[in-house]
Amino acid sequence: MLMHHGIGLDRFNTLPRHRAVHALYECCCSITWAAKIADGRPYPGYDALLTAADGELHALSPVELDSAFDSCAHETISERTVTELVRITRARLTRMLGPEEGYPEY
Template sequence: MLMHQGIGLDRFNALAPRSATHALFECYYSVIWAGRIVDGRPYVSHDALLSSADTELFELSPADIDIALQCHPTVARRIHTTASSLEQCAVWAPDEETMLAVLIACESYEQRFGYPYLWCAAGRDATELLLDLDARMSHSPEVERKTMVSELAKVNRTRIQRMLGPEGGYDNYS
């Protein structure tokens, strides 16, 4: 859960650099990425901030992305294929059998590519995830790395939008 939610763009632009970096670090766990975005303030719109977030993400080195991924919630809790871990997964599945299939497919993905499967689950369920996993397993390592970073950008955008809230923010942050 983000500590900074619905703060609005004006408030984000006005935060002290350290606080703004912390707010962005909650969205994506890279001080390098967050610092670059903070250095680009002030932003004139949500879209300008989101565009900067994408640009800075795609400019990170593979090593910087790997370091940040280790802190990502879906990676940090490393879901294993046990009955107790079924409760920890953040995607909806119609039944335990489908959920177990997701967990096994995610494990196969990690064995193939060397890093955990990352997918922006917003509005999608386990059946769609399985279809996506199946398609991505046929990717070359180079193509899949680009796909994973693109999914990471979607996750970042969702979290930044949650951090900002609606244009103008909420009244309780005025």
């Protein structure tokens, strides 16, 4: 379970850097990846954030990839590839941010 659940893109974009890195680290246990994505803020939309996240995953070293996969113990993993890590990380980012259109007002 993510600590930063449904925070929305606007709030994510305005978090202090250390909190943004922490939130991202929950999505992919790579401090290198989390710092680079946090430093790329603000993101104009979900697609921009997801594209940056995918690109930085492809830039991780083999050691960093192994470490990130070790954090996926509770995930169903078909193979230890960057493509699989992208799928898992995108799902976690989506849970962290919540729906792109926001939550309904009650």
